[in-house]
Amino acid sequence: MSDAPIELVGLSKRVPNAGMVVDNLSLKVEAGRVFGLLGPNGAGKTTVLRMLLGLVHPTAGEARLFGEPVRAGDSVLRRVGALVERPAFVPHLSGFDNLEIFWRAGGQPLSESHIDDALKIAGLGKAIRRKVRTYSTGMRQRLGIAQVLLGAPDLLLLDEPTVGLDPEEMRETRNLIHDVSERGATVFLSSHILAEVEQVCTHVAIMDRGHLVSSGSVAQMIGAAASVYLEVDDVDKAITVLGSVAGVERLVHEPPGLSIMLDGVQRKELVAALVHAGVGVETITSRHRLEDAFLQMLAGEEQ
């Protein structure tokens, strides 16, 4: 049995009237990585997170944290900071009181927490003494992240950590994840914002309908996708021409040009087809994006 921060072995969950929402998932997250779990809505990502935290009982298989099978209320969870779906607090208490009672519920005095660092990260100023019911979504998210970091955990489990944040706050959160990772903690996050995952994560796993589709380093994933961006003088005509070229997987109008995902067709063949149809090609650049890899893999799954 390894001591990896996260290890899933044949993890499965059957839900009445919904079937297998997680099906035989096996995955290992090594220490120090920033690991992204990607998938469309309903892929089972949040269920995986909940099973990792002992909130949901697996139907089969095992979830392990630092080599120990996870059970509800296990002491190994002290090494984990988690944000599941959205932050949640006792609405009639202040932000500070919420942090305090959350920490003390674990039987430890507040002096053993990193409350000062957490308050700095929350950045709520005097609002920390206001009742949480008066907070905006962004303020709650910041308080939630502060709560996650109260115990300086070795493992962070984050479910959509930048939901509700403005662009500057998103950037601060990404920097925070980076800082936490630099200090040696492992981060496991799920997100729909693929560009963000691409910036933050070192490794990703893609889920669809409860199955693991693919996993590996971000660099490996991006390298697997072939994508080009074309700027042409007649977009409508170009769409018509390229729509009939074999090997064009996906064609999206992203002004001012076109984003094209390729499968087995070379760039020169695209250019030749456009020129032959009288469409002028102004620029053609290669793009390797996680979003393209993600969509390509999901399309492959459907086939």
Add this chain to the structure above:
Amino acid sequence: MIVVEFRKQVWRLRTYLALVLMIAIPVITTVAFKLSGGPKEQNGQINLFDLGTRSGLNMPVDSLLVMSGFLLPVIVSLFAGSAIAEEASWGSLRYLLVRPVSRSRLLTGKLGVAAILALVATLLITVTGLVGGVIAFGWHPIVIPSFTSASATTPISLTTLSQGEALARLVASTFYVAWCMTGILAFAFMLSTITDAALGAVSGGIGLTVVSEILDAIPPLRTSRNFLITHYWLAWTDLFRHPVGTGEVIRGVLLQIPYVIAFLLVAWWWFHRKDIVS
């Protein structure tokens, strides 16, 4: 855990309002008795409630009579029914469990706080009735109905008990009333572990009280009524009669035990196997 949970509940307007109600009703009853001279005997029939103005020590007895049948069970259902369900509805239940707080420790802490608040509510009825009663009607020996035997139902005269004896029976009655609430408390708490809707759990506790009291009023049900959760709720009044009756009080104490055990076993079993998706 109990300290943390207590802090969550104490700083709530709802808690204050519930406890203020426990104070307000005895005060209103005392003032009403004082201004009106108290209820008059009907057709020469004496009952415990009519004796409220005879001594300040009679008022807490009347307060318990007024409130223990419905309002107190409503308050108890409120504290117990919202214990787990409200935390689930806020979404903070999952974070507590991940802290980590074991499921048993969480249940114990929340049940303990609900029970403490229920006891405090009951004590407030008696204490407020006593203080108000003594101010309004003085510190005199308590006046109670007298019967030919412990099982007789028609009082023949009145008798007095010393203040010390009255206080002792008042304390016993208060704790008996609080104990009688444990079955409802356990039921509402059990519902709180099953549903994420606090209102549903609270309503369930109130519903059980109402249904039990309705069934208890149906004579054809005969001795099966003896097993209804509310059947012996007023048995404590036998402590305020001469000669004193303790048989029904003992049965009332024993009756709550299987209800409490059964409901709490279900609550523990259900909560441990439940997937927390809220």
